[in-house]
Every structure is written in C-alpha cells, then in structure tokens.
Amino acid sequence: MKRRSERIRDALRTQLWPVPAIAVVLSVGLGIFLPRLDAAVDDSLPPAVTALLFGGGPEAARSVLEAISGSLITVTSLTFSLTVVTLQLASSQFSPRLLRTFTRDRFVHFTLALFLATFVFALTVLRSVRTQQDEDGPFVPEISVTVSFVLSLASVMGLVLFLAHLTREIRVETMMRNVHEETKVTIDRIFPAGAPPQPQEPQPGPGSIPITSASSGFLTSIDEQALLQAARETGTVVRIDREPGSSLIEGVPFARAWKPGSGRALNTEEAAELGKRVNEAVATGFERTNVQDVAFGFRQLVDVAARALSPGINDPTTAIHVLGHLSSLLCCLVDRNPGPRMMTDNDDGGRVRVVLALPGVEELLDLAVSQPRLYGAKDPTVAARLIELLREVAWCDKHRRYRAAVARQLEQLRSAIEAASLEEKERIRLIQAADETAALLAN
Template identity: 65%
Template sequence: MAQVLDMLRTQLWPVPALALAVAVVLGGAFPALDASVDGRLPQSVTVLLFGGGPEAARSVLQAIAGSLITVTSLTFSLTVVTLQLASSQFSPRLLRTFASDRFVHGTLALFLATFAFALAVLRSVRTETSQGPSFVPELSITIAYALAIASILVLVLFLAHLTREIRVETMMERVASETRDSMDRIFPPTRPAPSAEPTATAVGVRIRCSHSGFLTAVNKKALFRAAVESGAVIRVDREPGSSLIEGTPFATAWPLAPGPAFAPETSDQLREKVNAAVETGFERTNVQDIGYGFRQLADVAARALSPGINDPTTAVHVLGHLSALLCRLADRNPGPELLADDAGMARVILAQPRLGDLLDLALGQARLYGVRDPAVAERLLVLLQELSWCDGQGRYRHQIREQLDALREAIDAATYLQAERSRLQALADAVESGAPR
C-alpha cells in the first residue's frame, strides 16, 4: 500500500484526473439543481447570481472554458520547464521530488476542473424555441465564474511558488525533509540495537531474483510468514535501493534447526515466496530506501562541483544538510533489521545501511571532486567534527577516523596556499582530538 501511495504521490495526473471527473459530474448535477430551485430563491440570493440571458451565458462559459485550457497549457509548460531545469542543473533523481509537489497538483486540478465544469454547464443552456422555454442555470454559471476568479488568483500564487521551488535551497530542504521522514520511519528513536545475526549454515540455499530492477520494498509480514511455514531463516542480502538482476542471488535461506538441507519442494516454495515478497521498480524511492535521499543530496553536491558549473557554495550547503541527517542518526541504531518469532529466534534478516555506509555515501563524491576547494575541504572536516560531537558514546569513532584519514590523504595531494593548508591541517587535528574549533 505504501508503494502505491508513493507512486500516486509522485505522478502529475492522479489529482487533476480526479478533479476532472468530479467537475464533469457536478457540471451535470448543478443545472438540475438550478431547475429545481428556479424561482424559489430569495431576492437576497438571486441578486448575487448571474442575471444574463442564454446568449450571455454561453459567452461567459465559452470565455471561461477557452481561457482556462490556455492557462492549463501554460501551467503544464512551466512545470515541464522546471523539471528540465531540475534534471540538468541539479540531478535527474530530483524529478520525483518536483513531480510530487502538491501545490502543482492542486493548481492543475483547479484549472482542469473549472474548464470541465464550464463545458458541462454549457450543454444545459437553452434558448427559447417552439419546443420549450429558455433555460439559464444561474447558480451553475455563478459557480463557474467564481472558479474562474479563483483560478486567476491561484495562477499568480503558482508563479510565485514556482519561483521559490526552482531555488536550490528549497530543493535541498525538500529532499532533506523527505529523508528525515524516511529515517524516522525506518530507524525510529525507539529501534533497539541490532543483535548478532545468525550465521548461514552450509546447507542453506541461495535465492535468485526472478525479475530485474531496483529493490524498492520488502513485505516483512510475507517474508516472516514464509520463514515460519518453511521452518527457515531468511536473510535478504541486498539493501533497499540495490539493483537486482534476474537470475542472480539476492537472499539466502537455511533451516532453523540443525539438520539436512531443504527438500527440493521446500526450496522451490521458498524461492517463490521470497520473490513474491520483494518489490522492484525502474527507479528508487524513499519508502524503505533511506540511502536514496543521501544519494540525491550527494548528486547535487557532485553536480555543483563539476567544471561546467563550479559552484562550491552549493556543495557546502549540501554538506550541511548531510551533516544534519548523519547527526540525527548518531544516537539511533541503523543497520540490519531482525524479525524474531515468539521464542526470540531470528527468522528474517533484512539488510539496511549502517551509519558508516551512509557516511561514505555522503562524503565520497564531495571528497573526490571538491577537496581541491579549501571551503569544501573545510566543510568536509567540519562534518566529521559535528558527527563526532553527536556520537556521544563513541560508537562510530572508527568510521569517522577512516573518513578523516582519507580526507587527510586527499588534502595532502591537493594544491593549496600555505595558509590554507595550515588551517585545514589544524582543523583535521582538532577533529582527531575531538576538540572544538
């Protein structure tokens, strides 16, 4: 269900399509309501309603419908231009973030609904003929007019919103916010420290993937049920976001109790059930993939540090967001997730990134492409210092030291002014000793 909701959230068409359908239904229902209350409304209400004849009503509705379809085309074009800018200037992996913008969804929905409502009401306007009297749905036309005025106001707000959305600061904050939500969902503060993982036995079976794609989600309940029914322990060896290739192993299963290997029928059932519990897609999502947000931010930093853009300030800002995310994880327990039965025996082991993996993802490309800039090198060292301060128990001291050694080596190989080199070396020494800046 979470996958379906995420897919709908990141598509431009569901909300506008729903609004279009509702508008067509209401456009057919309101004229009937008009006919039923015709002549029964008090004067204080009728004075506010449309007061023209059939020709005027047609002109108003045609003007609304024609202008709204033009404005909708303009809005869609501006949205596409924004998506192209995000893809070329920042990272193609940010398209999902922009496509999930609820304000854009609501704007397109209002424009299409107004257009469809005006067209539907237009069908009910009749002039006087020998077959019957004229009919002008005054209430419906007034509603269409109000929707048109609201659309004009929303268009102005949309332009202001779009101007803000294409700023790199807004984009980074949105990605960081989505990553924090994923972090709270996958690694909540109450998550216990992962216990020791059981070791696969020699009689275990490797489970091969039945379809290629990115590992987007794992159905934990289905995996646990398959493990209990088969008397097995199942370990998914690939983290969410990993690329799975059909025919290659991605999980392992072995008997819970010491004994012979699984029967061929049991092995086949396990392969089918494990593959059925794993969802793949053509792109990564942040439903269960916490590393996706880190990858998006790291890509923005790498793109900003490319020779064609040469924007180290953006890279420094990205490293600030990455530092905040890593520090948020410092007092939690990232790593593999174990699902145990009532007896306390681990039955399912799900691979999840450890903090050291995310730290390497956050720093790797920025260190490779940006260490030649003293400001970027300094921010990388400050990130390690901030993480060291937040790691009150010293659980990640080894990972921080590994990254510090790699940074020292990169700094030694880079070309700086003597004053810049001295400042960076002093900061590296402060990070190593844990002293404040």
C-alpha cells in the same frame, strides 16, 4: 500490508495525473447535477440570493461559459509547460533524481486540478443553456454560471500563486530542504528513536541455499510480515543480502535461506516454494523511492553537491549547504541503531527468522563524504566543511560507536588535501583543522 499501502501511496503521490483526473470526474458530475438543481429552485430563490447570481440571458451565459472554458484550457497548457520546464531545469542543473520532489508536489497537483475542473465544469454547463430557438424554451442555469465565474476567479488567483510557488520551489535551498525532510521521515520510519539494540545476526548453516531474483530493477520495498510468515511456515531463516535501493538482476541471487540447527538443506520443491514467496514479498521498480530506502535521500543530496562542484557549474556554496544537510541527517542517525534488522518469531522463543540488510552509519557516512571529497578537496571552503562535518558527527556520537569510521574518513580527507593543488597557507590551515578533529576523536 502496511508496507504495500505505503508503496501504493508513494506511487500515487509521485504521479501528476491522479488528483487532476479525480477533479475532472467530479466536475463532470457537478456540471450535470447543478443545472438540474437550477431548474428546480430558480423560481423559488429569494431576491437577495438572486441579486448575487448571474443575471444575463442565454446568449450572455453562453459567451461567459465559452470565454471561461477557452481561457482555462490555455492557462492549463501554460501551467503544464512551466512544470515541464521546471522539471528539465531541475534535472540538468541539479540532479535527475530530484524530479520526484516536483512530481509529488501537492500544490502543483491541486493547481492543475483546479484549472481542469473549471474548464470541464464550464464546458459541461454550456450544454444545458437553452435559447429561444430550442424546443423547451430558454433556460439559463444561473447558479451554475455563477459557480463557473467563481471558479474562474479562483483559477486566476491559483495561477498567480502557482507562479510564486514555482519560483520558490525551483530554488536549490528549497529542494534540499524537501529532500532533507523526506529523508528524515524515512529515517524515523526505518530506524525509530528508542528502538532496542538488534539481536546477534545468525550465520548461514551448511545447508544454506541462494534465492535468485525473479525480476530486474531497484529493490524498492519489502513486505516484512509476508517474509516473516514465509520463514516461519517453512522453518527457515531468510536473509536478504541487498539493501533497499540496490539493483537486482533477474536470475542473480539476492538472498539466502537455511534451516537453523539441522544442517539439512531444503529439497528442490521446498526451495522453489520459498523462493517464490520471498520474491512475492519483494517489490522492484525502475526508480528508487524513499519508502524504505534511507540511502536514497543521501544519494539525492550528494548528487546535488557533485553537480555543484563540476567545472561546468562551479558552485561550491551549494555544495557546502548540501554538506550541512548531510551532517544533520548523520548526526540524527548516530544516536539510533541503524544497520541490519533482525525479525524474530515470538512463537518460537524469539528465534531470528528474517535478516534484512539495511545501511549503517559507516555506509551512509562514506556515501555522504566520498564524492564531495573527490571533487571538493581542491576547494578550501568545501574541504573545511567536510572536516567540520566529520567533527560534528564525532561530537554527536556520544557512545563512541562510529569513531573508527569517522577517523578513516578523516585520514582519507587529509590525504586528499595534501595531494590537492592548494596554496601552502590554505593547506596548513586545513591540515591543522584535521589534526584538531583527530584529537577530538582520540579523547
């Protein structure tokens, strides 16, 4: 249930419409209620309060409300246009996978909500203004018109702040910081600090069966408790072979199940029921999310680096900044216990019932280094930053668990530097830096 609620909250956060829609509904309700309150208390308000309220007649009230509603719908259209342009720029200039960082921006949500709420409130209050020609006599909802005026002032300030916010958010440094922070939150959730080492992973028995996917898409999240309950009730061990973020294809196996110790295979009915329950515990979608997908943040950052190193953009400084963020995230991981997670049945002596495939440091290190090495080895500054990244990861690996993986990446980087068309002076300097890092790994 916890994972499901996280998935629902993430889906709502990445949509532009929920907050503005709620604001529209509330503003309609307020636009109906407040004029009635006006009619009930207008004659009993003290002069000090009345002096602060709208003091014009019905025609003036109508003009003010019409001006507010007309101008706010124009401002809202402008805001939507600027947001769409920003999304296009982020997609083409940096990476299409960065769009989630904009669509989940709460400042954008609340700015649009303010504009739409002001427009709808003014339009709703306009219905209650009566002139001399109306049957019930003239009526000016002074409090309501004053609230509309205050909301319009707030909208003007909101537009100014939105423009300032947009110019800040469109900077690549801000986008990288946002991705870094989101990925760090995911790391803390999936690989918490201080978590004990995982027990030994059980191996499939002779009667193991494959479990095929019931739908196609990216594996976005797993309901771990539902999976554990299914394995416990059927007396099986379930191993999910695909990591969150992997692509699942309907009808293709993505998990295995077996009865530990007995060697007996599940019959057809048992296998069908277990496969159904496993698929119900797995959520798929047509885009990756960072709810349980640790590698997604790495993928976003690497995409920015690869795009920056493309000949059309040629921005190695951005790639170097990306490598700094990747190094920080990797150094955070080496002190934890990333990799497959074993879920045990405490009612059965701590027997492992579920094995979840999760990325380890080796996979994430390869993801962080491979493409920047491929595209950036010919740039001395990028190559030097890659060597420094490997040195930083090795330095933070106090228990020396990942030295072999770092050494492999260093050797591949050294080969790429030797094959690149660099000036001899730069090549010697980079090879010397690689040798110094190799010496650190050997100590």
